[in-house]
Amino acid sequence: MKAAKESSVQYRLYHPADFEQLYAIEEACFDxxxxxxxxxMKQLTERASSATWTAEIDGRLAGFVIVEWTRMLRGIVAYIQTIEVDPVFRRRGIARELLRRAEESAREARATYIWLHVDESNAAAIALYQSRGYEHHGHHEHYYENGHNAEIYARALTGA
Ligand SMILES: CC(C)(COP(=O)(O)OP(=O)(O)OC[C@H]1O[C@@H](n2cnc3c(N)ncnc32)[C@H](O)[C@@H]1OP(=O)(O)O)[C@@H](O)C(=O)NCCC(=O)NCCS
Structure with a gap:
């Protein structure tokens, strides 16, 4: 019997035409x-100092990440607005590759540091960030609408 062919993941920058699929992933990921x-969400994808990377499988959006950057006193700092993978396509390394690409875009924009908020109970996302070298840099009480606390993770953008 022939083995089913594994579909490959295509990574590319977002186009406005992706919006409905992108927002469907937001709805699948968060209540x-x-x-x-x-x-x-539309505004985030349209900001000049930002990049939205998408992952596509067989023409269907499987995940995305939005990173933006800002000039601060001590240089340019990047921030991960969100990273989301459709539940159907999780644990295939998609988020890790999206994050790597978001970091690369931030580096190209001359950011030297990248940071993010993550729900303290989101073990999957925290493990993802730690696997990319992010370290714990703080805590934000009642950061989310549901009253959950956020952890702050960050890393320098010098390495790979
Ligand atoms: C967090 C999320 C983006 C991970 O996406 P993913 O494509 O499944 O992640 P990857 O397959 O790239 O995993 C990379 C690493 O992250 C960690 N990880 C991911 N999911 C995990 C889970 N459910 N449990 C434990 N570790 C997990 C592992 O270290 C994993 O490496 P490994 O598979 O080699 O062990 C996905 O679960 C998601 O979309 N969650 C809902 C949205 C969300 O919470 N986003 C984060 C906002 S801060």
Whole structure:
């Protein structure tokens, strides 16, 4: 019997035409109290100092990451707005590759540091960030709409 052919993942930058699929992933990942609303999500993908990377499998969006960067007193700092993978396509290394690409875009924008918030109970995301070299840099009480606390993770953008 022939083995089923494994579909490959295509990584590319976001196009506005991806928005409905991108937002469907947001809806699959977060309940309504925690979701970015459609308008805000659209704005995030359109900001000049940002990059949205997508992962596509057989023409279907499987995940995305949005990174943005800002000039601060001590240089350019990047921030991961969100990273999300459709539940159907998890644990295949997609988020890790999206994160690597987001870091690369931030580096190209001359960011030297990248940081993010993550729900303290989100063990999967925390393990992902730690696997990419992020370290714990703080805690934000009641950061999320549901009252959950956030942890802050960050890393320098000097290494790979
Ligand atoms: C967090 C999330 C993006 C991970 O996506 P993913 O594509 O499944 O992650 P990857 O397959 O790239 O995993 C990379 C590493 O992260 C860690 N990881 C990912 N999911 C994990 C889980 N469920 N449990 C434990 N570790 C996990 C592992 O270290 C994994 O490496 P390994 O598979 O070699 O052990 C995904 O679970 C998701 O979309 N969650 C909902 C949205 C969300 O919470 N986003 C984070 C916002 S801060």
């Amino acid at each position: 309504s109290t925690l979701r970015f609303d459609r308008c805000y």
